[in-house]
Amino acid sequence: MNLLVGIKSIQGWLAPKKQSHKRPRLPLPYTFSEAFHYRNHKIFAIVSSNESIPTEPVSPFERIYPQNELLHALRNTDLALFWGGRGFPAILRQVLLSHPRRRVIFCSYIWQLSKLPSLKTKLSGITARICANFSKGLVVMTDEQLVLAKQVLPSSIPVIRFICGIDTCFYKIKANYSDIPQIHRPSVDKLLAKPYVIMLGDQQRCNEDTLKLVKHSDINLVRVCREKKTMLWFNKSIQRHKLNDRLFIFRDISHVFLRFLLQHASAYWGLVDSSWQPAGWTAACEALASGLPVVIYEGLVSRELTRLGGGGKILQHIPSKDIKSFQSKLESMRHEISKNARDFAANNLDIEKTSTDFVRQIETLINNPST
16 A cells, blocks of 8 residues: 655654664654554655655655645555645545545544634534545544444444554663763752652643642642743742742653653653543653553543543543542542552553554545445
């Protein structure tokens, strides 16, 4: 099969292809390119950014197309995988293809329109439904979304659930003090003097709830983010509320340093709004793979992890905005570093297993003449 993959940038997809102690294999680059390549499919990419296109092949891609060659790229491939907004122009261009026209599998993080919180997200949801109806198939992130999609799509359009796995082997490797950048060692030395919990990420994070929970408890928190605005907000809050010794913010750190912080934490807390998209999924999975018990707000992520077998001592979910219950659960779990969490992650969330399962579903779809 010749597979076309829509990517945001080339550099973002040049992640490790094999196990490494320095950097994990990343979910989307590994699943949507390497995993297909390992099963002898030819992979092509089309870039949605304006970066220059290499003249020589870049493994694992046979060829990388600029965004203005979308129609040409579609004509030369059997199947295409696109996420969200990048899939809409590809769906439109299908009408210009010779038989079979439907070659685009549309992948979406969102589905249930009634849960979408703003006009912008509602428009994205409506666009997703339109695209899905004219696609070769739909890929969603949770079983909940899969059931809802099947209720409204024609039976001729298959719906595939993509369990986004992580490199559990990377997070099992024992972290060392040498993994900490020199500039951060004074903060980490102070941090390690007492137990702490950890929270990762930016999108849909309930930072006001996070601050309130730290202020009204004795919990020490490590907050890891990528966006500058998140860091600035927390730095101002730390100074305003005099939380210098209890709230530590780290921005844009290496995966090796992140692994150290995860492995030395007592628990992961996920004050994340996943009511309408599975925000916080990767962070929760990384925590479980590191052996941490997880306390998160109820939503798509908590329900999907529970469906996969998480629960009990490794996973607790609390109604959104219920700060009191969240604190109570966190207090009861934060000293339980669980081998069960690592085992659950290895058995259900490992990138090699989830990627292989996804590729086989796509192979079944392409080999079924009725779709």
